[in-house]
Amino acid sequence: MNKFSWYEAKSLEDALEQVNSTVSEQLYESSNGAAVFKSGGVDVLDWVKEGLLRPEKIVNIRNIPGLDTIRFDKKEGMSIGANVTLAELASNNEIKEKYLAVHQAVNHAATPQLRNMSTLGGNLAQRNRCWYFRSADHQCFRKAGDRCFARHSETGENENHAIIDNGSCVSVHASSIATALMAFNASVVIVGEDGKKRAVGIDDFFVTAAKDISMETVLTSKEIITDIILPPPSKNTKSIYVKHVARESYDWSLGDVAVVMEVSGDTCKEASIVLGAAAPTPYRSVPAQEAMQKMNINDENAEKAAEAAMSVARPLSKNAYKVPLFKSIIKQAITEIS
Template identity: 75%
Template sequence: MNKFSWYEAKSVEDALEQVNSTLSDELYEPTQKASVFKSGGIDVFDWVKEGLLKPQKIINIRNIPGLDQISYDRKEGLHIGSNVTLAEIASNPEIKSQYLALHQAVNHAATPQLRNVSTLGGNIAQRNRCWYFRSADHDCFRKGGDRCFARHSETGENENHAILDNGTCVSVHASSIATALMAFNASVVIANAEGKQKTVQMDDFFVSAGEDIAMENILQAKEIITEIILPPPSKNTKSAYIKQVARESYDWSLADVAVVMEVSGNTCKSASIVLGAAAPVPYRSVEAQQAIESKTINSDNATAAAKAAMTKARPLSKNDYKVPLFVSTIKQTILEIA
């Protein structure tokens, strides 16, 4: 591990001032980051220990006052500070009653110990999952290298990888919580060094590999997520979330699905359907949404929507099992609503 200095940020402005602007060109090179924000530190220290991230300075934003609040109001919706831990979200009664799919997603993420430390801001900004991308021995496309090791039809270990939007990079987004947040049409509030704030829809927060393979989201070096906002649900909003894993105790997602619907009786008025571990970013399935909207929520229509979601799937050599897995999980999640 390289030597680094530690800075204890007192405020968002203070943290942003600590970012070394003269090295801004290097900030997206995972091996040469001049400074890095650390919240829970779970992902940051994985990268540092692996030797993939060699920061000169770690800026601890975990103890900045005011970023650890949850508030819910029927008109304003749900505001979750970026330093709120996953454990605090999991135990919040209003989130369980008003935003069930988010409650379910958080409760199925990582382990109780990790949820006690991990923060929501760090969770959505963590880097993608691919063992080659996360190995110092493999210089893949996403790290500026000249190949994708996972894609190779014989030697590529691609069981857990992307089946949608995987033309450029086949890693999957790490956050299974973002699947639920995006389904609720959440937005991300970002503060910058000029003292300004912007609010970005979750759909626009993530950056597809085709747009920029070096980034998974729009965050710039001198930007900090301060909160995540979920719009208020109506009394006809229903939601559900299901995550499929290889090990029952805890595991990264093989396929996870969040569905948020406006219903009238047993009819779907509008649907928001997002897939996790399907693509390099959380994947909104417009095909599934269109297939179920204005339809009765029953087994046949749920199956049709689930199959529609997979029409663009392009599995790799070892992960075609994900297509039927997603079909059954999407169907099951839609039927949970009914």
């Protein structure tokens, strides 16, 4: 591990000024920046310890005042500060009552200890968990290398990887909470070097590998997430989140789904269906949404939606099991929505 200095940011302006005034050596293109921000530190300190990131300075944004509140407004919806921890989110009754799928996703993420440390902003900005990407010995596409090690049909260990949109990088995004946030059409508020805030719809926040292999989100190293906004739900909004993992106690997702529906009796007026650990970004399944539009919520239609979602799947050598897995959890989510 290289030597680095530690800076305790007192405000957003203070933190942003630090990244503009420091020069550091970085091992991979996509983490370019003068210094790195640290919130919960669960992910970024791993990168430093593994020698994948060599910052000159770590700027701790965890204690900046005002980034740790959860507020609900009937018109604006739920505003969640980027430094709110996953544990705080999990115990918030308003989120449970109004955004059940988000509550369920947070409760299934990581362990209680990790949820105490991890923040929502850090969760969205964390890097993917592909073991080749996280190995200093493998220069993959995302680190300006010339190949994807996971994709190789014989030697690639790709059981956890993408079955959709896996044309270049085949990693999946690490945030399972983002699956539920996307189903609720959340937006991410970002402040940049000029101090101006912009709200980015979460569908546009994540960057596909096909669009830019060096980025997983639109965030640059000189920008900070300040809030995540969930639009106000109507009284006919129902939601559910289902995650499948290898170990029941806690684990990264092998496949997860969030469904948010506007319902009228037993009919789905409109559906928002998002898959996690299916593609390099949280993936909105338009075919599944269309299959449920104005349809009765029953086994038969849920199965049709699941089939439609998986019609675009192109599994790799070791992850074909994900296709029936997704079919099963999509059907389960639709039929059990409440």
